[in-house]
Amino acid sequence: MSIEAKNLSKQYGAQIAVNSLNFSAQSGQIVGFLGPNGAGKSTSLKMLVGLIQPSSGEAYIAGKRVSADSTELKKQIGYLAEDNPVYKEMYVKEFLAFIASIHQIPEARIQEVIQLTGLTLEQNKKIHTLSKGYQQRVGIAQAILHNPTILILDEPTSGLDPNQMEEIRSLILSLKPGRTILFSSHILSEVEAICDRLLIINHGMLQADCSMDEAKAFPGGISQLFQEKTKSK
Numbered sequence: 001m002s003i004e005a006k007n008l009s010k011q012y013g014a015q016i017a018v019n020s021l022n023f024s025a026q027s028g029q030i031v032g033f034l035g036p037n038g039a040g041k042s043t044s045l046k047m048l049v050g051l052i053q054p055s056s057g058e059a060y061i062a063g064k065r066v067s068a069d070s071t072e073l074k075k076q077i078g079y080l081a082e083d084n085p086v087y088k089e090m091y092v093k094e095f096l097a098f099i100a101s102i103h104q105i106p107e108a109r110i111q112e113v114i115q116l117t118g119l120t121l122e123q124n125k126k127i128h129t130l131s132k133g134y135q136q137r138v139g140i141a142q143a144i145l146h147n148p149t150i151l152i153l154d155e156p157t158s159g160l161d162p163n164q165m166e167e168i169r170s171l172i173l174s175l176k177p178g179r180t181i182l183f184s185s186h187i188l189s190e191v192e193a194i195c196d197r198l199l200i201i202n203h204g205m206l207q208a209d210c211s212m213d214e215a216k217a218f219p220g221g222i223s224q225l226f227q228e229k230t231k232s233k
């Protein structure tokens with residue numbers, strides 16, 4: 001299924017957080033959404049999943065326009081917010097069962113996802129007792145419980161140590177078949193390691209949309225591309 005932004009824009013008072021964003025991503029692709037802090041990544045992702053409404057322009061999932069009440073469409077979307085809002089006082093399995101009950105997801109799927117996200121040994125622990133990497137796994141687990149074909153992850157490896165980062169990267173890669181995955185990051189090496197495509201955003205505007213091979217072929221590589229596209233004007 002495709003994700004598409006058409007002139008997607010968001011303005012807060014006088015500030016333009018996202019300025020006429022245009023791109024599309026197709027099934028089987030992992031697309032990295034790269035930009036410095038404050039570039040407009042989270043705001044864009046929230047509009048794509050229908051959590052906030054654009055000031056102008058549209059977001060489309062599978063060719064259908066996303067709006068606040070697109071309940072059916074939202075069943076196709078898994079979303080991990082930047083601050084991973086899980087109930088940390090709950091046990092892992094209890095939390096996932098709670099989310100499953102809201103969406104009428106069969107019990108069998110809970111164990112399937114626990115295995116898929118490597119949480120088997122942690123399932124009977126309270127979420128707040130887990131390392132940050134494992135807490136992120138719980139966030140990803142809740143995002144894929146309903147087996148969505150679109151996965152949108154806002155800075156899924158932020159604040160993790162290098163080993164935890166690597167584990168989450170592998171997990172994201174394992175979720176790629178049959179899905180369209182868009183994830184935001186400001187970590188170049190991470191995007192380079194797992195993405196097929198790269199979007200660079202700065203000051204709310206799309207500055208680059210290229211394949212990973214094109215980005216790597218840029219003189220000076222991906223870090224030079226990022227610097228050139230995001231330097232202050």
Ligand code: ADP
Pocket residue numbers: 012015016017035036037038039040041042043044
């Ligand atoms: P990023 O995710 O790339 O760090 P954000 O999308 O969070 O960037 O923010 C883009 C800009 O929009 C920032 O300058 C931020 O302060 C502003 N912004 C985001 N959300 C709001 C809001 N609810 N009200 C006012 N300004 C906001």
